[in-house]
Amino acid sequence: MANYYHQLSLKDTFSDCKDLFIYDVPSFFQLLEQHFDISLFIPQTFYHAFYQHLGRKRDYPLTAFLSALILQKIFPIPTDSLLILLLHLCKELREFCGFSKVPDAPLFTRFKLGFAGHIELMFQQMVDYTEPICQQ
Template sequence: MITLKKQSTFNNLHNSNIKAAPNFFELFNQYINLDNIIHPSFKQRYYLTVSSKRKYSLESMIKFFILKNIFNHIHYVDTLRLLQISKELKSFCGFDEIPHASQISRFANKFLKNINEVFHTFVDITNPMVKEHNQFLSSILIADTTGFEAYVKENNPKYYETLLRKAKNIAKTNSNILFAGITQLVAFIIN
């Protein structure tokens, strides 16, 4: 009897919270029109790069990256796992089936510049809305317009190990270069 009462109370509380919470997806679709944000040249480039019809729309892929940034996921796989357990998020993105991580990665690598432009435009559109809502908070909030970080060689520790090895080899072959470099470093630190 007590267990049923607790379950009933939990269900009522859960249902009232769902009704009271703002619906992000409705608000997004009401105020944000991706057709106005995505540049026509990006659309043309995306749809012309493959001779057959694309399985995933450009809007779906952009919404995927919006969710990735909202949830502050570093890796695509984290967002893909979230889509697997949430039919609402999957529906928001417009995916009938969830793309493979390699498809997302290829899309990100191929269209990095275009995706960043979309996020810059997105910030340009939403920033006045935020200022209208609360001028003080908009002045202290930081807008990250990077969209996402591309996988680059500088993010790989092996890159720095290679640079260190090269520097050591140069120092072995010519000690004057090393001495000049140390002298410049000391002068920089003193000033």
């Protein structure tokens, strides 16, 4: 009996994830929580810079901002204001990111400007991790 194999493609996988995001939001975020741990990609220097910058406790966790930015890139959300609106409207998105309340637009802007170098380094580490997987 011949074995038939189906080659998985990144396009098909992305399309399936996008459909899951549109039609079954809770399952989509459950899938992400099971298979994606953003804290593995955050450099220790980023943690230190973020939490020591003000010298006091932050209202929003670092992982919440980064999760929101990643989702903004995965699902092309063109503006921070649209991202914030989606965070307000979608409880599952807000919970997945780790926001108990939604930050305002200037706070997102300050985060991206103030930590741009750290964000770039983190995304580069993600590329270094995922590129060999995609090449296979």
